[in-house]
Amino acid sequence: MSTTDSSPAPTESTFGVLTDSAFERSRARIGIPERPLTPHNHEVATDNVRHFAYAYGDSNPLWCDPEYGKNTRWGGLIAPPNFMYTMGENAAPPLTPEQKAALKGDPFAGLGSYQAVMEFEYYKPLRLGDRCQVIRAQVGVQEKPSRFGNRTAHVTNDFLFANGDGDIVTIQRGTWINAERHTSRANAKKVDPIDFTEPYTDEQLAEIDAAYDAETIRGAETRYFEDVAIGDEIQPRVKGPLTMTDVVVWHVGWGMQLTPPGAFGISRKIRRKIPGLYPPNSRNIPDTVQRLHWESERAAELGIPMNYDYGAMRETWLTHAITDWMGDDAWLWKLSCQHRKFNYMGDTTWVTGTVVDKREVTDEQGARHEVHLQLACTNQRGEVNTPGTAVVLLPTRDRAVELPTPPADNLTDLLDVEIRRFA
Numbered sequence: 001m002s003t004t005d006s007s008p009a010p011t012e013s014t015f016g017v018l019t020d021s022a023f024e025r026s027r028a029r030i031g032i033p034e035r036p037l038t039p040h041n042h043e044v045a046t047d048n049v050r051h052f053a054y055a056y057g058d059s060n061p062l063w064c065d066p067e068y069g070k071n072t073r074w075g076g077l078i079a080p081p082n083f084m085y086t087m088g089e090n091a092a093p094p095l096t097p098e099q100k101a102a103l104k105g106d107p108f109a110g111l112g113s114y115q116a117v118m119e120f121e122y123y124k125p126l127r128l129g130d131r132c133q134v135i136r137a138q139v140g141v142q143e144k145p146s147r148f149g150n151r152t153a154h155v156t157n158d159f160l161f162a163n164g165d166g167d168i169v170t171i172q173r174g175t176w177i178n179a180e181r182h183t184s185r186a187n188a189k190k191v192d193p194i195d196f197t198e199p200y201t202d203e204q205l206a207e208i209d210a211a212y213d214a215e216t217i218r219g220a221e222t223r224y225f226e227d228v229a230i231g232d233e234i235q236p237r238v239k240g241p242l243t244m245t246d247v248v249v250w251h252v253g254w255g256m257q258l259t260p261p262g263a264f265g266i267s268r269k270i271r272r273k274i275p276g277l278y279p280p281n282s283r284n285i286p287d288t289v290q291r292l293h294w295e296s297e298r299a300a301e302l303g304i305p306m307n308y309d310y311g312a313m314r315e316t317w318l319t320h321a322i323t324d325w326m327g328d329d330a331w332l333w334k335l336s337c338q339h340r341k342f343n344y345m346g347d348t349t350w351v352t353g354t355v356v357d358k359r360e361v362t363d364e365q366g367a368r369h370e371v372h373l374q375l376a377c378t379n380q381r382g383e384v385n386t387p388g389t390a391v392v393l394l395p396t397r398d399r400a401v402e403l404p405t406p407p408a409d410n411l412t413d414l415l416d417v418e419i420r421r422f423a
Contacts, residue, residue, distance in 0.1 A: 016110030018151050018180055025107035026141045026155060031419050032099045033092030033137045036159075040086040040255025044130045048253075049079045052086060055253025056316040057239065060217055062328055066128070072220070072328045073400065078125040080323065081332055082316045084161045084170045086255055087126070088134030091162065091411050108153060108178040109276070112302060115311040116154065117175040119336040123406045124169050131164040135411045139173075140422035146179060153178040158418050160411050168406035168414060181302060194381075196306050196346060200241060204380070208348060211238040218327035225358065225369040225394040232355040234325040234373065239317050240348030240380075242309055247294050250313055257312075259288040296345070308342040314349065314377050314386045321351045322373065326392050331401050333368075337375070337388030348380045353390070365404045368393050 041048045050064045061068035062078060069077040095103070126132065140156040159172040216235060240246075255261060259277055260270045271278045271286055278286035282297060292298040292307060299307045315337060322332055343349060357372035370391050377386035393401045408414035 016181060018108070018111060018153060018178065022107040023141065023143060023153060025102075025105075026138070026153065028102045029107075029138045030140065030422075031137055031415065032095070032102055033090075033135050033415070034103060035090055035092070036088050036134050036136045037257065037260055039088050039132070040257075040261065042087070042089065042131060044079050044083070044087075044126050044128055044132075046077060046128065048086065049077065049083060052083055052253035053080050055250045056313060056320060058316070058320045058323075060320075060323060061219070062323075074125065074127070074328075077128050079127075079130075080316075081120065081122050081170075081319050081335075082312070083126055084132060084134075084159075084172070085257070085312060086253070087132035088136075088159070088161060089132065090135075091133035092135050092137075106276075108155075110181070111153075111178040112181045114177045114179070115174065115339050116177045117173075117336070117338050118311060118315055119171075119173040119334075120315075121171040121334050121406075122169070122332055123171075123404055124163065124167055126163065126169060132169065133162045133164070133166070133411065135160045135415055137415055139415075139418045144177075146177070150180065156422060158415065160414050160418070162411050166410060168408065168411070171406075171414070171418070173418070194305060194344070196344065208238050208240065211236065211350075215324070217324045220328055222329045223325070223327045223394060225371065225396045228355055228358060228371050228394065230355050230357060234321055234353040234355075237317060237321040237324070237351040238348065239313075239351065241346050242343065242348070244294055244345065247309065250310070254310075254312065256288075256290070258290050304342065306342075306344040306346075308344045311339040311386075314339065314343060317349065317351050317377065318353075318375055318386070318388050318390070321353060321375075322390055322392060325353070326394065329395050329401065331393040331403060332390065333370075333393050333404055334391040335388065336390070337377075337386050339386050341379075341383055341385035343377070343379065343385050349377045349385070350379075352376050352378065365407075366402050368402065368404065369396055369399075 046066050053060065053063050058080060062072060063080045066077040136157065136159050138155060139158045142154045144152050144154050146152045154175055154177055156173060156175045161170040162168050215237065262270065277289055279289060281287045292302060293310060294307055296307045318335060318337060319332065326332065353373045353375040355371055356374045359370045361368055361370055371394055373390040373392065375388035375390060376384045378384050395401050407417050
């Protein structure tokens with residue numbers, strides 16, 4: 001889709017302010033592929049898959065032990081569903097001058113941007129040796145009111161992945177809320193304060209450790225559709241208390257994602273092109289925008305009481321709980337979650353899930369036996385910070401799982417399908 005942009009770029013008076021012009025500029029971007037960042041991994045390998053799985057606490061041998069995978073229905077090691085986070089070489093055609101003009105600058109520059117909703121559809125696993133292509137494009141933007149930031153812009157971006165053969169692997173839809181930082185800070189003061197210094201008791205830590213010790217992996221013990229009942233609960237998973245070390249280990253497996261990889265002279269080259277990615281710290285030293293996840297001072301500057309995790313971390317935690325429960329012969333088809341509250345440093349998250357429906361379905365995406373799960377990430381204060389849902393395909397005693405058929409045969413057609421979805 002080609003389009004031109006006649007709306008003015010942000011000026012000093014409009015920087016950080018949500019304007020009608022910003023919405024117009026954002027809508028002009030719909031359907032125009034953006035160049036993805038350099039992927040953390042170009043190829044699926046035993047080490048990078050294991051590093052990623054370990055980064056969120058998952059030791060499932062299906063993705064951590066190549067020898068184990070040879071005896072499964074997959075015939076070898078496969079990557080965990082969310083591994084495509086770390087991959088994706090640009091598959092979009094060259095942009096026209098008009099498209100480049102429409103993508104120039106950020107319509108919502110200076111606003112706070114917060115991940116709100118993330119949806120996944122999985123159609124095929126990534127296997128050892130696979131490379132991965134991606135088309136990344138905005139597919140929608142909506143104006144919505146919010147008590148937290150008054151006027152907000154909800155921007156939905158698609159990340160469409162295919163393997164090296166061009167087979168559709170994953171659809172990832174993400175919605176980010178853009179809000180004026182000054183209104184965010186003003187409203188943040190109205191939130192009940194949280195005591196971030198209160199230590200955990202030995203009893204609380206013992207409860208967490210007991211949950212870790214009780215974790216099991218379904219693995220080769222097939223979970224059949226016939227044996228699942230509405231009301232069944234999956235085995236809970238605990239993640240925490242969240243430490244800075246957890247965030248560091250996460251980046252080892254996940255990469256940097258938001259800031260291009262590299263340090264010192266390499267980051268200087270990036271900073272020359274995109275200085276806004278490196279706002280100065282209290283000593284006037286340019287540093288990545290991502291530091292609010294590990295630097296409490298930066299979080300406070302943005303009206304957030306404490307540094308916090310990434311939404312992607314909780315997405316992998318949900319996936320971890322589901323895949324451990326469903327076993328090797330099942331398939332996680334759909335996952336959707338909403339990030340409603342921050343998961344602050346020191347918080348402990350309990351991941352739970354319940355079977356709320358089971359269906360036998362035949363349609364254009366194939367014949368399948370679906371189990372629907374209601375999910376939640378709940379912190380130690382009893383707050384649900386990330387509710388979610390999932391659809392798992394289970395085998396029956398006389399029929400193996402057939403992978404669902406994607407809604408298009410290639411990434412370009414798939415992008416058109418997604419744009420129509422949000423039109």
